[in-house]
């Protein structure tokens with residue numbers, strides 16, 4: 070007996086210790102995230118770096134966390150920086166033992182807090198309204214009883230009878246059920262999620278788990294506790310198992326959770342999926358690192374099927390932020406491996422910044438292809454002033470506005486809340502509806518669910534800006550494909566044929582490098598996608614389309630961008646933002662669109678960049694790249710997308726090196742080919758997906774071209790190093806070894822510099838030959854139509870641009886060369902990723918999680 074007791078004490082103690090040892094303390098320690106080659110022992114890496122091993126990094130394969138006290142001299146920074154440089158150089162250097170197995174590393178930084186999307190900024194002043202008059206903000210506690218007197222819409226009696234029947238049949242005795250108009254609207258009948266028919270079939274979220282990634286969830290609330298899922302919950306802010314609300318304003322997560330899964334039990338109201346399980350991952354109450362967030366986004370990802378996220382970068386009309394590489398990897402990991410390989414669902418609130426001119430394509434979470442972006446409509450089905458528009462928005466559902474808000478659970482044993490709103494309240498309502506779909510059909514993949522939404526969403530306010538897509542669906546940047554209808558979603562979930570795996574096609578970088586004319590004229594650049602290319606990419610039909618682009622501009626808010634598809638569907642990828650004063654333009658930003666869902670994709674895709682704000686601020690459209698994502702032709706051939714890499718960061722480093730050095734040696738021509746950071750000499754230039762295409766599966770490259778290509782970049786990086794010899798670290802090895810290392814390095818660099826010069830000369834020759842292969846037009850005012858029908862019409866080319874920029878269009882030698890070198894690099898990376906075999910080649914930056 071005593072023994073048993075002792076044993077259990079020991080077990081408890083060791084468990085507590087194991088837990089405690091993974092607790093991060095950012096006040097006292099530095100943390101490092103590393104991606105290691107499989108088979109490398111993290112402990113060996115730890116000792117080589119002088120760090121402590123903390124453990125695996127969440128669910129990310131081969132990713133680990135290391136730490137050191139802030140007081141100690143950490144040589145790790147220098148060594149890791151040197152390793153990054155070596156990687157970039159892609160030359161064979163003497164072995165560094167276990168450190169050779171470090172594929173990627175990142176010191177963790179506390180980042181600005183993500184913002185909840187519950188607080189709604191005041192509406193912008195509107196003409197004709199007396200100052201101070203409230204427009205959409207509901208008052209606290211306003212129930213259905215005290216509505217302003219309005220003519221009673223048709224169907225009110227029927228709706229009230231129906232609500233009574235539902236409550237009786239399903240024994241719903243929750244006191245505020247009658248106020249939960251988003252479930253059954255008896256004031257404006259029809260303006261609810263149409264869930265009653267689904268409930269009557271017994272579909273209430275059984276065996277489905279959703280998790281609120283937020284500021285906590287009150288698991289002791291009587292309205293939550295029976296559905297609380299402890300095993301899928303964690304507090305990343307206070308490092309405990311219970312993500313309890315601890316700050317006075319930690320109420321948002323609980324209110325959102327109640328919308329999904331408040332228990333049917335006579336307390337407050339009910340969730341739309343009131344038999345679903347609900348967990349909490351608390352991340353919004355303190356600053357965290359990318360590592361914390363990446364772990365949270367994969368937390369218990371076999372059980373937590375749906376991650377409901379009502380937050381993001383500030384909706385202030387000037388932020389433009391995307392999740393870091395670790396978070397993007399975590400999201401791809403969840404899509405590929407979570408939920409038994411069907412992919413977790415990330416539901417994101419579109420954002421409340423519409424009043425400030427914000428747009429959800431400037432938020433890398435909402436514009437990720439892996440998230441379902443949900444905007445708001447109000448109790449009358451109208452667009453609330455706060456809900457952001459964008460081409461990445463898939464659907465809308467109900468939230469605050471027109472005199473009412475969402476009635477739900479609050480923090481406290483038996484506390485209800487009548488004033489929940491913003492897109493924050495729309496996203497969890499959608500998450501709850503998705504739980505109903507998984508109740509009837511757990512095997513739906515993340516894309517099947519998006520497909521269901523495209524096909525079942527119901528357009529609202531059709532007199533507004535709706536366009537017809539190539540498959541006859543209506544799409545609006547304000548409402549996506551329309552509002553959710555739970556009944557239609559569950560019906561389609563039951564019967565739909567599951568989609569084949571995802572395929573993709575990535576265009577080469579399109580180099581434009583031309584000033585953007587001010588005024589309503591735009592600068593247009595086009596790229597032709599051939600049937601053959603899509604076949605080769607195994608891509609049958611489009612779902613998501615993303616465009617990654619670089620624009621230099623002295624005022625980012627002045628720029629707007631349209632994407633026109635071969636089917637003449639127009640996506641407004643970006644819009645003018647009055648408040649956005651940033652003088653940086655777009656830097657490798659990826660916009661996305663769901664408006665091309667169902668298109669074939671074959672033909673001319675055009676991107677139009679405009680600077681409609683005539684002022685002293687101007688800019689240059691540098692380059693862009695089109696990525697088409699959709700259903701594969703042959704499921705058996707389709708591979709999984711490789712994990713996103715952070716090549717882009719490296720690229721920028723290499724590029725700045727170019728700026729400072731190469732122009733010197735470039736000679737004959739103006740040096741902007743190489744000297745311009747945006748020319749991407751070191752980037753994947755021919756990054757088509759190649760699943761199943763033998764030509765790119767492995768390198769059939771001629772050695773000389775590879776050497777040439779890699780030489781050009783390494784020579785450049787090398788030169789830079791020569792200016793900074795004092796930064797060279799010691800690797801912690803003996804002086805003799807150091808001499809050997811640096812000696813070898815010097816010889817290699819000299820050799821590479823020679824090759825590099827040779828390559829640069831060759832490159833220029835080739836560029837000269839291929840210039841005319843490509844053109845852009847300046848759009849005239851008359852052609853600058855927006856909307857689906859105003860597209861390419863009578864566009865007339867005004868200028869050939871051949872003499873102004875280099876053309877990588879088509880399969881030029883140049884492209885071949887660079888892509889092969891990239892291929893080498895990619896291959897190395899994929900090998901590292903354990904299964905390179907025939908994996909689709911992607912640009913290193915492709916996988917950028919919709920990049921968003």
Ligand SMILES: *[C@@H]1O[C@H](CO)[C@@H](O)[C@H](O)[C@H]1NC(C)=O
Nearest residue numbers: 263265266267527554556557
């Ligand atoms: C709403 O649900 C009912 C069943 O309760 C169904 O008959 C109706 O078609 C649904 N509405 C829509 C728009 O699908």
Ligand SMILES: *[C@@H]1O[C@H](CO)[C@@H](O)[C@H](O)[C@H]1NC(C)=O
Nearest residue numbers: 275276277371372408409511
């Ligand atoms: C519940 O879900 C799990 C996996 O998510 C599955 O194995 C199990 O069969 C499901 N149970 C029911 C009753 O559907």
Ligand SMILES: *[C@@H]1O[C@H](CO)[C@@H](O)[C@H](O)[C@H]1NC(C)=O
Nearest residue numbers: 583584585685686687688689
């Ligand atoms: C922007 O304007 C300045 C001054 O008006 C001019 O010198 C510059 O060439 C312009 N740049 C572009 C890209 O149009």
